Amino acid sequence: GNSVTQMEGPVTLSEEAFLTINCTYTATGYPSLFWYVQYPGEGLQLLLKATKADDKGSNKGFEATYRKETTSFHLEKGSVQVSDSAVYFCALSDLSNTDKLIFGTGTRLQVFP
Amino acid sequence: GAVVSQHPSRVICKSGTSVKIECRSLDFQATTMFWYRQFPKQSLMLMATSNEGSKATYEQGVEKDKFLINHASLTLSTLTVTSAHPEDSSFYICSARRDSLGNTIYFGEGSWLTVV
Numbered sequence: 001g002n003s004v005t006q007m008e009g010p011v012t013l014s015e016e017a018f019l020t021i022n023c024t025y026t027a028t029g030y031p032s033l034f035w036y037v038q039y040p041g042e043g044l045q046l047l048l049k050a051t052k053a054d055d056k057g058s059n060k061g062f063e064a065t066y067r068k069e070t071t072s073f074h075l076e077k078g079s080v081q082v083s084d085s086a087v088y089f090c091a092l093s094d095l096s097n098t099d100k101l102i103f104g105t106g107t108r109l110q111v112f113p
Numbered sequence: 114g115a116v117v118s119q120h121p122s123r124v125i126c127k128s129g130t131s132v133k134i135e136c137r138s139l140d141f142q143a144t145t146m147f148w149y150r151q152f153p154k155q156s157l158m159l160m161a162t163s164n165e166g167s168k169a170t171y172e173q174g175v176e177k178d179k180f181l182i183n184h185a186s187l188t189l190s191t192l193t194v195t196s197a198h199p200e201d202s203s204f205y206i207c208s209a210r211r212d213s214l215g216n217t218i219y220f221g222e223g224s225w226l227t228v229v
Contacts, residue, residue: 004156036220043117044206044220089157099145099210099218103157 002027006090006104021075021107023090031092033073038087080111119221133193134224136207142187143209151204163190197228
């Protein structure tokens, strides 16, 4: 079945460091791919998405490219800030039910000044 | 912006008791809401889809008699964990699909349940 695998955290970085959080997926067909972020005490928020191969989603300095050949959707940011500290979830939508999101385990990012 | 609120954010209950978690869409109507669960070091897993005015649709392996879902209004869905056991201790999070403006899905803050 469909699944998402993302790197375990926590990821600990200094401010202005480069961030990569790996995400790979297993799916039949070509699902849409998402990154959600959960800040402390808040709900998950959609950070970015890509709906087809080679699409790049971007928002708030974060980017992720839908790579069909490597079945990956790695999240990157060139210079993280303390305010980026949160839990990041990679997800895909089930093609048979686009409301059904299949998530990874989440990766906690901690950014220190 | 659109907000989904869950309550309580943390709850501790004794084994054998029932506990109710509420999911409210604060400024929009949601015919459809979703309930997820996450065990430690595992993925967020969809438990059930809650439909206003009708029975919830449960994912395979989720006991509908143990996890009672009620979606009696367009802004409120409740999840009741009946006869809770320590293995039900988990992070539960809901989401709501807005009935307008592109049917965007918004998530609540999540609820931590500990059964002792």
